[in-house]
Amino acid sequence: MNMDFNLSISQEQKLIMTQQMQLSVKILQLSSYELQKLVEKETQENPLLEVKYGEENKENTLDYKEIIKYLEFDNYNHSNVVRNEDEEVSPFTFISEKKSLKEYLKEQIRDLNVKDSIRIIADYIVESIDERGYFNEKLENMAKVLKIPVHMIEEALKIVQGLEPDGIGARDLKDCLKIQCRKKGMVDENLYLIIDNHLEDIAENRYNAIAKKLNINVKESQSYGDFIKTLQPKPSRGFYTGEEVNYIIPDAYIKKIDKEYYIIMNDNVTPRLTINNLYKGIINGGEDKEAVDYVKGRLDSATFLIRSIEHRKSTIYKVLEKILCIQREYFDYGEKFLKPMTLREIADSLDMHESTISRAIKDKYIYTERGTIKIKNLFTTGLTSKEGNESLSCLEVKKGIENLINEEDKNNPLSDQNISDILRGKAVNISRRTVAKYREEMGIKSSKGRKRY
CATH class of the missing domain: 1.10.10.60 (Homeodomain-like)
Incomplete structure (x- = not known):
């Protein structure tokens, strides 16, 4: 057996994602809301970071040249985003507080003339209603927990199911639809048979099958289907259930002033970070080497975070500039004039990678005269x-x-x-x-x- 050991040198290219590079990529694809959460977390963990919003930003501008002399940093150039500082950005929307579904139901229960014991059980049932408006718990289990007879829970559940919105407290979809039918005074037996046995047939428009099964004509079965489709399968709809986020923070405003469009980055909601001047005293003092090393590490981390946020903002601005150039007619005249536009087209024009553009527009919104628009929706083949x-x-x-x-x-x-x-x-x-x-x-x-x- 010939065993030959040789030492050879080969050259190959590898892209290694450092932690800082990973953070920069992550920040680029965050929505404004997610970015705020990240900044809150970072400011709690890094004592050198301070967050500024709105007008405070004008008074505290970070001096990179002052900081950079303390750090060994790779070249990480970003162009600044230009905005008209005199341009006043007014709030575009106000978030009104939705009334909780459970609060609404309990208000109705308080007005009912029922025994206090039943009212308490009804409140308990309301607390057990899920985000759809259904009540899924087994009555026997609830009876054991509350140590009361099942018939008392049945009585309270019947009261809850009589409340508005119609269908609330239903055990499942079929029960929800039948409760609504009863409250509308519907007594047609065929209607309840269709709800029990033919909801899938209605969804698939199989009215011939329903007609044959119930011995009615197809037009009649279709009429039943039309009525059932008017019912609400999710009675909680329109009420706050705690399961939804109902606001969007735009990253930029597109404003038309004197026939020209301007991009105004939304600094009112995008956090601007500064660095606490405390670091200068610690580094310049230099007596405690361990403290100096810690501060330099925190300073490195803080500076990179700040630059990554500015890079995110700069990239979004550049992308929006190109979109405005291509989609001018869309902003002027509406959706009918939206031109085909791809990520590759924008990436090539900016000399960036397609994945960078994809991250830059992910979950980002702009506020325009036509409302709040998801940037991604402007890209069409x-x-x-x-x-x-x-x-x-x-x-x-x-x-x-x-x-x-x-x-x-x-x-x-x-x-x-x-x-x-x-x-x-x-x-x-x-x-x-x-x-x-x-x-x-x-x-x-x-x-x-x-x-x-």
Whole structure:
């Protein structure tokens, strides 16, 4: 056996993500709300960091040149974001406090003329209602916990189910729908049979199957289905349940002033960090080497965090500049004028990687004259016309599909192939599969599911 050991040198390129690089990438893709949470955490852990908001930023500008002499830092250049400091940014929305569903139910219970014992049990049931408005607990288990007869819980549950909104306190979806039917005075036996046995058939528009099972005609079964679709499957809807976040913080405002659009970064909600001057005394003193090393480490971390936040802001600004340039007509005239635009197109024009653009727009919003818009929604692929020009965005094509479906004969709805053929006749080069994809994205059912009898 020939065993030959050789020592050789080879050169290869590797990209190693340091912790600081990972932090920079993470900060770039955070939403404003998530960034605030991160800053709160960092300021609690790093005593050198101080957070400033709004007008305070003007009085405290970080002097990087003063700090950098204490640090060994890789080159990490960022261009500054230019904004008009005199431009007043007014709050665009106010968050009103929603009334809690449970508070609303308890208010109704307080007004009822019932025994105190039943009222207490009803309150207990309300506390057990889930985010949908359903009551899922087993009555026997609750009876054991409260050490009361089951019939008392049944009585209290009946009271809760009689409250508004209709369907509250239901045991499941079928129970929820039947409670609403009873409160509307519906006594038709077929209606309750359909709820018990044919909800899936209604969802799939299988009215022939329902008609055959109940020995009624198809038009009658469809009428039952139409009524059931008017009922509320989630009675908690419209009330605060603690499960939802109902506000959005835009990263920037797009304002039109004298026929020109300006990007105003939202400094009122984006945290601006400064560094406590305490570090100078500790470093310049130099008596306690351990303290100096600790402060330098914290200073390194703080400075990188500040630069990463500025880099995030700068990148978003650059991306918005390019979007404004491409989508000027959209901002002027609306969704119909949204042009096809891809991440690669923006990335190439800014000499950045496509993944950087993707992170920069992730969960980011802008406030415009047309409302608050998710930046990601401005990116659409285009469809090639028969002439070979990529002139239509997918939003325009979706609108065309939606219009065709709205105008179709519901007794004989258009198939995906029909829609494809019609659009091709209008010089839109689109396949049946793409029609199906766009239709499903819009939540529109197939021709079978749209058929009316």
